[in-house]
Amino acid sequence: MTTRAPFLRQAYGAYQHRDIPEEDADLAHVGPGTPLGEYLRRFWQPVALSSELKDVPVKTRIMGEDLVVFRDKSNRVGLMELHCCHRGTSLEFGLVSEKGIRCCYHGWLFDVDGTILETPGEPADSTLKDRLFHGAYPAREHKGLVFAYMGPPDKLPPMPKYDTLTVDGEPGYRKWDVEGGKFLLPCNWLQVKENSMDPIHTAFLHTIISGAQFTKQFGVLPELDYMETPTGMVYMATRRIGNYVWVRMKDFILPSLHQVAPDTEDASRAHEFARPWLTQWGVPLDDHNTMNYRLRHYTDEEWERGEKRPPVQTFGQACDRPYDERQRVPGDYDAQMSIHWGMSRHGLEHLAETDRGVITFRRLIRDGIAAVQRGEDPPGLVRDPDKIIRTYANNTVREVPPAATEEEDRELLRRIAREVAEGYVSEPPPL
Numbered sequence: 001m002t003t004r005a006p007f008l009r010q011a012y013g014a015y016q017h018r019d020i021p022e023e024d025a026d027l028a029h030v031g032p033g034t035p036l037g038e039y040l041r042r043f044w045q046p047v048a049l050s051s052e053l054k055d056v057p058v059k060t061r062i063m064g065e066d067l068v069v070f071r072d073k074s075n076r077v078g079l080m081e082l083h084c085c086h087r088g089t090s091l092e093f094g095l096v097s098e099k100g101i102r103c104c105y106h107g108w109l110f111d112v113d114g115t116i117l118e119t120p121g122e123p124a125d126s127t128l129k130d131r132l133f134h135g136a137y138p139a140r141e142h143k144g145l146v147f148a149y150m151g152p153p154d155k156l157p158p159m160p161k162y163d164t165l166t167v168d169g170e171p172g173y174r175k176w177d178v179e180g181g182k183f184l185l186p187c188n189w190l191q192v193k194e195n196s197m198d199p200i201h202t203a204f205l206h207t208i209i210s211g212a213q214f215t216k217q218f219g220v221l222p223e224l225d226y227m228e229t230p231t232g233m234v235y236m237a238t239r240r241i242g243n244y245v246w247v248r249m250k251d252f253i254l255p256s257l258h259q260v261a262p263d264t265e266d267a268s269r270a271h272e273f274a275r276p277w278l279t280q281w282g283v284p285l286d287d288h289n290t291m292n293y294r295l296r297h298y299t300d301e302e303w304e305r306g307e308k309r310p311p312v313q314t315f316g317q318a319c320d321r322p323y324d325e326r327q328r329v330p331g332d333y334d335a336q337m338s339i340h341w342g343m344s345r346h347g348l349e350h351l352a353e354t355d356r357g358v359i360t361f362r363r364l365i366r367d368g369i370a371a372v373q374r375g376e377d378p379p380g381l382v383r384d385p386d387k388i389i390r391t392y393a394n395n396t397v398r399e400v401p402p403a404a405t406e407e408e409d410r411e412l413l414r415r416i417a418r419e420v421a422e423g424y425v426s427e428p429p430p431l
């Protein structure tokens with residue numbers, strides 16, 4: 001099996017493509033024991049919306065493991081192995097109880113941490129329940145999402161406190177909503193997540209190809225730059241709009257979170273750090289399916305106007321349109337899930353200058369995998385439970401007249417972008 005397809009140097013050369021290279025397993029496979037899977041398991045990740053947990057348990061699949069998630073009648077959330085440790089009945093048919101969940105088949109009762117509370121029907125002097133646990137993972141709720149940690153118990157980190165999710169009530173910002181905020185992409189995690197560091201697609205897919213999905217100013221081709229941050233990386237997409245320079249920074253926060261600055265920006269006035277409108281996690285269900293979880297931030301003004309744009313109903317994100325419409329006006333869903341049959345084959349790619357963000361993204365993931373393999377905490381994992389983790393996604397617009405020539409102006413844009421990004425990273429704006 002070839003690892004790289006030949007570089008075609010002739011017209012009508014498709015015949016040269018005989019074998020299809022395999023995926024890069026280290027970066028694509030998420031099951032237990034895989035390099036990426038073990039890395040991702042070191043971080044807390046969303047596994048459900050709080051609103052999904054009602055009176056019956058919810059069957060799910062996270063990183064190739066079949067699980068059940070539920071809220072018991074004491075209002076505690078649990079995430080545990082789907083198949084009962086007695087004889088394997090699925091706990092999706094279990095009874096949510098005052099304390100934990102009871103298997104429907106023979107009534108064994110499991111607490112949210114896997115403690116076996118009861119084994120009715122067993123002899124009264126049976127000690128099995130005192131010696132055995134059902135497989136469970138720590139789970140907690142935050143901002144309408146259920147998060148879980150699926151790594152080694154002795155490496156359990158505190159839940160991270162991101163600034164955008166921690167501070168409510170700052171004037172002009174800090175309302176949030178997660179209603180309905182999840183949608184599935186039937187493809188591998190990597191190609192979903194690396195889209196977040198691919199700024200050029202915003203100008204093509206979202207503006208030139210599909211008509212202005214955002215403001216028309218997004219159609220101006222940006223100057224691109226990238227920077228690593230204490231938590232991952234950002235890209236800066238910088239555009240000249242008349243007398244204004246608009247720097248748009250997007251965050252990628254290791255290992256699976258990104259934040260997006262408002263897509264309503266038209267660069268018609270100068271302003272500093274306009275905070276993100278979207279926080280989004282990508283969680284692999286298995287090698288071929290990825291669940292995006294979205295949390296939407298509103299400004300006070302939007303909230304008061306009742307201008308609710310639900311987190312998911314953004315054009316082209318989910319599979320919610322007829323095929324012929326998707327062909328004529330494709331969106332992110334179509335571009336991402338259609339890459340190489342849903343599993344990106346890097347040996348078929350031809351990475352170019354505009355892929356610097358994607359290349360850096362892949363390197364950061366490889367660095368994290370290597371750290372875990374060395375027995376270390378991966379970069380981006382924060383052990384201090386009180387630390388507010390600063391994030392950097394924003395729109396900034398400054399009034400700076402154009403330089404004398406186009407080339408000099410491009411140079412000027414790149415310089416301003418660096419100044420803006422370095423300034424925010426070294427001294428984040430007050431919360």
Ligand code: FES
Binds near residue numbers: 103106107
């Ligand atoms: S299979 Fe669950 S209690 Fe027997």
Ligand SMILES: [Fe+2]
Binds near residue numbers: 332
């Ligand atoms: Fe996009």
